[in-house]
Amino acid sequence: MIQIEKLKIYYRTLHGDAKALDDVSFTINDKEIVGIAGESGCGKSTLGNSLILLKPPMKYVGGEVKINGDRLPIDNTKEMRKYRYKTVSLIPQYAMDALNPTRKIGGIIKDLIGQHRIKYEEIEGRLYERLNMVKLSKEVLNMYPFELSGGMKQRVVLVISTLLNPDLLIADEVTSALDVSSQKAVSLMFKDFRDKGIVNSIIFITHDIAVLYQIADKIVIMYAGKVAEIGNTEEIIMEPLHPYTKSLIKSLPNAGIRHTKEKLEGIPGHPPNLINPPEGCRFKDRCPIADESCVEEPPLQEIKEGRFVACWKVKDL
Template sequence: MKDGVIVKVRGLKGRYELTSKYIQAVDGCSFEIREGEILGIAGESGCGKSTLAKLLLGSSMDPSLKHLEGTIRVYGYSIGDISEDKLRKEVRGKKVGYVPQGSMNALNPVRRIKKIAKDTYSEKFGENISEKDIKREVVPHLKSLGLDGERVLELYPFELSGGMQQRVVIGLSTLWNPGFLIVDEPTSALDVTTQKKLARTLLDLREREIVESMIYITHDIPTLRQICDRIAIMYGGKIVEIGNMEDVLFKPMHPYTKALIDSILTTEEDIGAGSKRGISGQPPDLTNPPSGCRFSPRCKKSGQNCEKDEPVLHNVGGRKVACHRVVENE
């Protein structure tokens, strides 16, 4: 794509349409990702991070999810406009790899890894592939991820460590060099050493040009620092701050970013001022979000206009921030 932009999202809105209510989980997100770039996404649970990921793969990822407004272009494909068939055959797995949240725990416990790999192929190509072909294709890829591919294919998921399961999931999501990879909270159940190894594995995938760009969703600040070029902070279905990783983590501007970084447990003393406080209150109910700034009910800096007018992202010192107070002070 022009200017090396691989992913371009504009004014994206998506909601879950349930029988009794609508949940406005993604409410006006815009950003782009360039070739070679890893964008981290952080924010409390329920802020719309996983929904944003699903929309990027086509809202049919979830039957109750509807892509309401806005555009998504990925490698020239206009995701909201193309048929399910085209998404399946040309986009998912081929252009966009996806490691869904909880995918490690979702490995079918009663199937050996070779059967799970076979399912992955049949889902994609709708045909039966022989075990010999599976081995020929999957073993070298798993080996390149540091796994004994031949042995792993014969095992059941419970026979693998958490770190190995995660690498199997990443391996199966990147079999066809997807270019753009979305990894949703992969490390929450892993210990620190395994998290670091996983981050290294992802960087290796980029170095080997199996993927060129990524979205990495996590609360794990050390991993964000290790792998991300830029970070977006989500709150209540919106991006409230987006910019270079170092700027956002070390000099957060939005009061929510500050509170989030303060509250996230980290072993690194230079971030979060050493104090680990929770953020008081709850993220907004997305069936009926507050007017104005969605963070205003919890924000210490909230003033009159914050409850009335919805802030939009403004360029502030090389990044974008959606906060009335920050813009006033510039």
């Protein structure tokens, strides 16, 4: 349904362009939840935001995004207005702070549907149903954001982001501030929205691979603006192939293992400077198996159906 092809999104800085997304390609199938994982600064949130609104200093450099064969005009802010919330929608990273504090919730919703020339009466029944799904009363529509708790605000944003039943919903780090039980509840809520056809497909962005194991059908691992590995969730978690993916998995704690018996392994070094990224593989300076072949950039190659890896040494892994 959704094709992201060679997408390049950079950030303008005083020292040059930071290559936050550099030739990123992957597909999202109908009814699929795709998890995007990687360290901070790898380009996860840039990817999500670029599909909604390019805010300075972000700039479109190249590539394209297609939904059902139609090109999404992400490089044209004015043209994108008719697609936002209806075709593609976003729950931002700081969802609890995303609401206009000077507008009541009902007013915010009326502004949204007004942009798409939808009358309130046409959407009212769906709105009440959606509020009930996330266990909110319709009384919140007459309240200001500051009158709501953090959890209530997050659920309001979920309602607003899905009210027009978008083809693609992007959830950016929506579980990062929640405890484990709340994380599970939110994850199940997203699956419920997908299963009921409220949204068609979902991009779920997080640094926490354990959360993706509960919700995602497929995982895209990103590193320094590039895609390192793509595969179904079970394969990525249980049989990682890229050295970076393996390092991420090793950094996760295992249930029932005491720290005195087994230590977590961190990834040595730091992510590269994306203004002047290293030639070749961007992970080579931190990779335990890098050799002279890594001075040339590895392509993202399909090693079997649906499984992609960007590593010259994948045949040895």
